[in-house]
Amino acid sequence: MIIEGWHQVPEAARGATIALGNMDGVHLGHAAVLRAAHAARPDLKLAALTFEPHPREHFRPDDPPFRLTLLPAKATALAAAGASFVFALPFDDAFAAMTAEAFVEEVLHRGLGAKHLACGPDFAFGHRRGGDVAFLAQEAEKRGMGLSVVPPLLHDGEAISSTRIRRLLQDGYPERAAEKLGRPWEICGPVVHGDKLGRVLGWPTANMWLGRHLEPARGVYAVTVALPDGTEAKGVANVGRRPTLGGDPQTRLETYIFDFAGDLYGQEIGVRLVRFLRPDAKFAGLEELKVAIAQDVEDAKAALG
Incomplete structure (x- = not known):
């Protein structure tokens, strides 16, 4: 189920354990973040939080298209990886201007009622990417939210990333991209x-x-x-x-x-x-x-x- 925004979230979707990130492609590394979110709080509903459009599409609209998955396909892949809900937060000028602290307080804590969070070590958020994982840990703890920071998943000795998968596809190696995507x-x-x-x-x-x-x-x-x-x-x-x-x-x-x-x-x-x-x-x-x-x-x- 896709929920676009953090206002008036259905009661059934509140209080989840949430995997955070752009998650373009929903590759094996993203699946590992979802698994960590679930493992930390298996008693809770599992959700994924992502941004739509991708922040890069918002800030650099003239860039050539780069998306591995558009929202419907991304939501399908996230559901296959175990997510009951996908929060697709509208990424616009107002959202881009939100401070990192406001993102934790207004979106994660008050809006979604998150109980636990999981992300990769490079997750950054808030105005000018002002919030990093250390800041998130500190702010989440103040509000009684747990946090799992998941190290990058390695494949063939390198971290699995959306950037690497894009390059493999542009170079004509779809079968190597599939190994990192899991499909x-x-x-x-x-x-x-x-x-x-x-x-x-x-x-x-x-x-x-x-x-x-x-x-x-x-x-x-x-x-x-x-x-x-x-x-x-x-x-x-x-x-x-x-x-x-x-x-x-x-x-x-x-x-x-x-x-x-x-x-x-x-x-x-x-x-x-x-x-x-x-x-x-x-x-x-x-x-x-x-x-x-x-x-x-x-x-x-x-x-x-």
Whole structure:
């Protein structure tokens, strides 16, 4: 359940043990913070507190999109990690100006009635990130709230972080990103109308805009697809701007779903990147493109087993 804000919080959601952070991607490190929050007070409801939009989106709106998970997907992943409630606090100018002490008193203590908190060692909050973990420990103790500070989770000798996962995806290593996420990285969104060229070529595709999602390495991927009916299908997808067709102003994700017949327009699907097959390429014409797609389909089927 997503609760947007800290005013008039339903009584059922008050008095929880709360994991704090942006939690973009909800990776294995974030899951460890949720586990620590629960382990400290297994008698309480487990909640996660996050900010929406991501503070970086608020302060640097002209940055290229970087999000691993938008709020609905983030809430789904947090629920899968055990959270009963997700507090998505609106991050605006007023919130950005709130002092660190006011955040502890008004939001955590009075607004949410938090009984215990958990976060990573780098968690910072309040105006100009004025509050750190030492300050949080001191202020939480004054108000009878416990605090668990969870060290970063290491994988292959390095700390798991959203930044590292983004870099792996941008470099074309979705399977290495998946090891740190604990699941394949997924782009969720509605299927939009394309120009129906895929149909003409014999490979009808489900088209999606990346929107606020991070743009992974452009090219062709073996994917699995979470369909609206709850089933999962296999497929091959292209992330790019279609250079053979003159180029697009925005990056799109086009997915050919194997053995699928149905209308997905306007419905939400999730495309999960499994393996990077080849970079985006410009072909001399449609015939050459058709041959390449046929090879991509074979390569994706082999990669997916």
